[in-house]
Amino acid sequence: NRNIWESDPELFEIMKKEKLRQKSGLEMIASENFTTLPVLQCLSSCLHNKYSEGLPGQRYYGGNEFIDQVEVLAQKRSLETYKVSPEEWGVNVQPYSGSPANFATLTAVVEPHGRIMGLDLPDGGHLTHGFFTATKKISATSIFFESMPYKVDPETGLIDYDQLLKTARLFKPKLIIAGVSCYSRALDYKRFRAICDEVGAYLMSDMAHISGLVAAGVTPNPFDYSDIVTTTTHKSLRGPRAGVIFFRKGVRSVNAKGEKIMYDLESKINQAVFPGLQGGPHNNTIAAIATAMKQANTPEFVTYAKQVVANARRLSDGLQSKGYKVVTGGTDVHMLLVDLRSAGITGAKGEYILEEISIACNKNTVPGDKSALNPSGIRLGTPALTTRGLEEADIDAVVGFIDRGLRLAKKINDKSGPKLVDFKKLLHEEFQGEVDSL
Ligand code: PLP
Numbered sequence: 318n319r320n321i322w323e324s325d326p327e328l329f330e331i332m333k334k335e336k337l338r339q340k341s342g343l344e345m346i347a348s349e350n351f352t353t354l355p356v357l358q359c360l361s362s363c364l365h366n367k368y369s370e371g372l373p374g375q376r377y378y379g380g381n382e383f384i385d386q387v388e389v390l391a392q393k394r395s396l397e398t399y400k401v402s403p404e405e406w407g408v409n410v411q412p413y414s415g416s417p418a419n420f421a422t423l424t425a426v427v428e429p430h431g432r433i434m435g436l437d438l439p440d441g442g443h444l445t446h447g448f449f450t451a452t453k454k455i456s457a458t459s460i461f462f463e464s465m466p467y468k469v470d471p472e473t474g475l476i477d478y479d480q481l482l483k484t485a486r487l488f489k490p491k492l493i494i495a496g497v498s499c500y501s502r503a504l505d506y507k508r509f510r511a512i513c514d515e516v517g518a519y520l521m522s523d524m525a526h527i528s529g530l531v532a533a534g535v536t537p538n539p540f541d542y543s544d545i546v547t548t549t550t551h552k553s554l555r556g557p558r559a560g561v562i563f564f565r566k567g568v569r570s571v572n573a574k575g576e577k578i579m580y581d582l583e584s585k586i587n588q589a590v591f592p593g594l595q596g597g598p599h600n601n602t603i604a605a606i607a608t609a610m611k612q613a614n615t616p617e618f619v620t621y622a623k624q625v626v627a628n629a630r631r632l633s634d635g636l637q638s639k640g641y642k643v644v645t646g647g648t649d650v651h652m653l654l655v656d657l658r659s660a661g662i663t664g665a666k667g668e669y670i671l672e673e674i675s676i677a678c679n680k681n682t683v684p685g686d687k688s689a690l691n692p693s694g695i696r697l698g699t700p701a702l703t704t705r706g707l708e709e710a711d712i713d714a715v716v717g718f719i720d721r722g723l724r725l726a727k728k729i730n731d732k733s734g735p736k737l738v739d740f741k742k743l744l745h746e747e748f749q750g751e752v753d754s755l
Pocket residue numbers: 348414415416417419443445496497498523524525526549559
């Protein structure tokens with residue numbers, strides 16, 4: 318029972334370096350956050366040791382009296398945080414993360430090779446929404462299901478709902494996914510619902526990115542219109558790395574004869590998670606979900622979520638005032654996509670330069686990009702910076718760093734500009750200590 322720094326100093330040294338990296342840089346990856354001490358305490362607790370296949374009260378292993386209590390608490394708090402009633406909604410808190418949550422949901426409600434539609438990955442969707450390329454089925458959700466992507470309008474960057482409806486009428490999917498990994502505008506769940514109703518599809522909303530904003534009520538609520546809502550808990554929600562599936566219970570529709578058609582999602586989804594795809598739940602993580610949901614159901618969290626959005630707006634305004642193109646012209650949420658084509662640099666170069674000055678972000682395709690391999694944009698998010706206490710005035714300073722970094726990036730010219738190693742020196746001289754001091 319020695320401490321990690323005694324039992325494994327080699328590993329501990331690496332962990333220390335990562336901690337320093339997280340502390341001394343600006344974390345602007347839209348899907349990341351700094352979770353809280355209680356969440357970390359749950360994750361490293363003795364709950365980790367226990368096997369508990371099954372659901373509370375119906376386990377395949379003994380000794381689960383307290384584990385049952387933890388899971389029931391996590392379920393209860395998850396429903397409370399999203400203000401949905403246990404009569405109308407059920408929840409499964411066992412998925413190991415967002416991707417398994419999505420895959421489990423699809424296997425539960427769509428037969429093998431059944432049809433699904435999701436936003437295309439280069440347009441801002443997630444891999445698990447059925448992604449494939451011209452030459453390859455990339456995601457298991459495109460291998461085991463027939464998927465047809467919908468797109469954003471290349472001019473406006475906004476989801477093309479009219480085209481989605483036309484395609485859905487022809488394709489007749491069993492399920493449509495409303496969810497994004499890189500899209501800065503609120504989703505029109507009412508419109509998604511109408512499209513699903515017209516073609517007889519389930520509406521699954523994947524609120525992974527925005528689940529903290531939904532909990533705080535600062536973005537439209539997918540529960541009002543969806544049959545199923547999936548989420549991760551580690552992004553804007555600021556909890557542990559995990560996944561959660563919410564599903565409707567009760568009456569789904571009334572047919573022409575006036576008969577009630579009931580939802581049958583509960584057992585299908587629970588069984589898809591276990592024993593369908595997973596084994597023993599990670600009880601330490603489930604405890605961390607419970608405490609994260611409690612934290613997200615507070616006035617302090619609402620203040621946090623509002624600040625996340627205010628910071629993203631300030632970032633978007635600041636970058637636009639310096640001449641950068643922000644896709645869709647702004648943001649309603651915690652992230653934005655900067656189109657670097659007019660700035661004369663690629664997304665990869667932008668990401669690289671910003672990393673050199675201790676700003677972490679990721680290159681991303683922008684609408685109209687010819688190649689997903691060489692994307693033209695960078696995605697920036699504010700959840701992590703906001704957790705660290707940054708407010709609008711600090712964001713103005715961040716805009717300044719990004720702008721100076723990207724301007725310098727233009728000077729990296731493969732043929733005639735400074736060599737990369739000289740360039741690095743230039744960057745480090747220009748920015749020494751400034752980012753760290755924020
Ligand atoms: N769904 C969306 C919309 C996401 O953005 C992500 C991750 O970025 C996931 C699902 C998958 O989550 P995980 O990485 O936890 O598997």
